[in-house]
Amino acid sequence: MSAVELRGFGWRHAGRKAWAVRGVDLRVERGERVLLLGPSGAGKSTLLAALAGLLADDSGEREGTVEIDGLDTRKARERVGIVFQDPATQLVMSRVGDDVAFGLENRGVPRAELWPRVAGALDAVGLAHPLDRPTHALSGGEQQRLALAGVLALRPDLLLLDEPTANLDPAGAELVRSSLRAAVSRETTVIMVEHRLAEVVPFVDRVVVLAPGAGVVAEGPPERVFGAHGAALAADGIWVPGQPLPPPRRAVAAPGEVLVTADRVALAPRLAPTDLAVRAGEALAVLGPNGVGKSTLALMLGGLLKPAAGRVVASAVLAGGDAARPPHRWRAADLTARIGSVFQNPEHQFVASTVHAELAVGPRRLGRSLAVVDELLTRLHLDHLARANPYTLSGGEARRLSVATALASAPRLLVLDEPTFGQDRRTWVELVALLADLRDDGHGVLTVTHDPAFVEALADRRLELAP
Amino acid sequence: MTLSAVMVRSSAPLARRNPVAKLVAATVFAVGVLATLDPLTPALAIAAELVLLPLFGVRYGTVLRRGWPVLLSVFGVVLTTILFGANRDGSSVFALGPLDVTTGVLTVALGLALRLVALALPGIMVFSTTDPTDLADALVQNAKAPARFAIGTLAAFRLVPLLGQEWQALRMARRARGVDSGGNPVAAARLFASTVFALLVGAIRRGTRLATAMDARGFDSGTPRTHAREQHFTRADWLFLLGAALLTAAILTVSIATGTFRPVLG
DSSP states (O other): OOEEEEEEEEEEETTOSSSSSSEEEEETTTTTTTEEETTSSSHHHHHHHHHOOOGGGGEOOOOOEEEETTTTTTTGGGGEEEEEEGGGGGOOSSBHHHHHHHHHHTTTHHHHHHHHHHHHHHHTOOOOOTTOOGGSSSSSHHHHHHHHHHHTTTTSSEEEEEEETTSSSSHHHHHHHHHHHHHTTTTSSEEOOOSSSSGGGGGGGGGEEEETEEEEEEEEOOHHHHHHHHHHHHHHTTTOTTTTOOOOOOOOSSOOOOOEEEEEETTTTTEEEEEEEEEEOOOHHHHHHEEHHHHHHHHHHHTSSSSSSEEEEEOHHHGGGGSSGGGGOOOHHHHHHHHHEEEEEGGGOOOOSSSSHHHHHHHHHHTTTTHHHHHHHHHHTGGGGGGOGGSOOHHHHHHHHHHHHHHHOOEEEEEEEETTTOOHHHHHHHHHHHHHHHHHHOOOEEEEEEHHHHHHHOEEEEEOOOO | OTTTTTOEEEESTTTTTOOHHHHHHHHHHHHHHHBBBBBOOOOHHHHHHHGGGGGTTTHHHHHHHHHHHHHHHHHHHHHHHHHSSSSSSOEEEETTTTTTEEEEHHHHHHHHHHHHHHHHHHHHHHHHHOOHHHHHHHHHHTSSSOHHHHHHHHHHHHHHHHHHHHHHHHHHHHHHOOOOOTOHHHHHHHHHHHHHHHHHHHHHHHHHHHHHHHTTTTTHHHHHOOOOOOOOOHHHHHHHHHHHHHHHHHHHHHHHHTOOBSSHHH
16 A cells, blocks of 8 residues: 555645645655655645645645545544744744653653653754753754654654755755654655755655646656756756756956945854945855854845944945945935845745735835836746735745845845745746846845855855854 | 743752642732732731742842842832822821822832732742743643643743844844834834734744644644653642741731731722
């Protein structure tokens, strides 16, 4: 008997016109490891939620069947474990050992048997901390390892992984992948969704490609699927390993005037004193390990955070008569016309009730034409979502929108914090082209990033912050 | 005080008492103090509390550091009572224009101030010596509170410190979008309201995700839960409760015997 069987499965969230996922026929054998692929919006996460028995009947409309070991998913819940993206919202208890124990308590495991299983699970994922270590003292990668341990302690037959490394920096992601390699036995069936394909392909036996509303469009061993459909998948936005990216774009002209200068800016303990200048017509990448203060630096240059020491100076080219004042003291409307900031968490930046209105906020405040709104909608593939509520967008769509909102008021300087995080390939390529165009038009582009491909494709200059 | 902080479990004799016992003892004591309006009862209660503090392993300096909001509200209560208190009995102590400050109004103000402090101290004693996880465990195991409530609340409290960071991020993100009040109070109120709304939306989304993750690990399975950590309600805890009840009774007896007792009811 196969471990998982879906027949004509579909799900539509209550209140939505479009099906999140539809027409899926799929069999997964026991012990098989499957990677689910598909463009953003193909319903991969919804499918995992269905397998985990987490789609309540009253929260939407179901089509077809999903069975695990021949059982309805709600009855098979004890056999299934799922790890989500965000460690902050899946750790339950405040101590490492207690968190792993939480699931075992829920399953009614007697205490004598419980703590050895906690220790075993922590050991398997490679977390050597004492049991009473506070969970908030762990790094993001370690927290995801802990989340994995909490699920593996329950000994699931089917392990579902919903982009478990998407919120992590490269070092943290590698921690999680090494735990998966070491801790997941060959008897456990695995179905995973992941963006960073090159790193996970060695872990999986089969790749299944979903298309929005069209179910499974390709499947098979990774090499075969990528060989036969690689170019098409890449065009769909999937990060197919080995598919070439467009050639890097360097600045066409020498950089122009300095737009903004950071002079020994610091904020203990988040950022040590740092010097930096961004010129018109150049793309600068700020690199460095987590916790070194890259985002803090971006906020200071964006005029959003006052440096505790040192100063940020805008040039007259950028600020006109306001150059005497530091950017964090400017009026907000003036600020958006000069410096556009894109945050790590896109949802923070949404202030309107539709995507279209969201893009119109900046131009309207500045009394400019709204023609730019439609142009940006098309350019960033958001036109079909113009009337959607920004909070209902998928992760990739929300990030595209947050970049678009910063572009809408055409600031001379753009400050972006991890703009390519979790983006599909198509958006990534489009974003690089868009930023390169802006740079070549004389805008300054400063990007905080962990993405080496992005640096390679766009950056004219790098600044590496050291701890 | 953040409930989500992981605490070092104290070894002081009374700090080690079962969290439910501490909570009940503090409640008994507080109800006793609240029962009367005179200043003597809370003064005696405060004296007893100050003597007991070291047995909870709480330093006096810690109380001052954590208790400053209480002192601030004490000051507010005294000031408001002196300015607006209806009781103008007794002889006049001093007058400031139309304001006649009498012994009567001063007694009421002093009583209220002492009651506030007498109530706050047990709260500080209980919560600064009780690990939130232990409290939730004891509520479930010794007070038979539903796990869905006790553990669910515990998990939700872990998300509370995130709200502060969220608030700051939302304010900055709005400024980045060109949204600020520009010094206009109406615009400032609207901005505040919209930021609060965004904060709530975010909190609900995170809460929902956490609840989903908890259910995915069987929290809603209906299987009887086992307890990874054991909480005992021992004879020492009963004795502790008895001690709290006797202390409360003794203080009230002194207050009645000296004729200062003024019951809230009746």
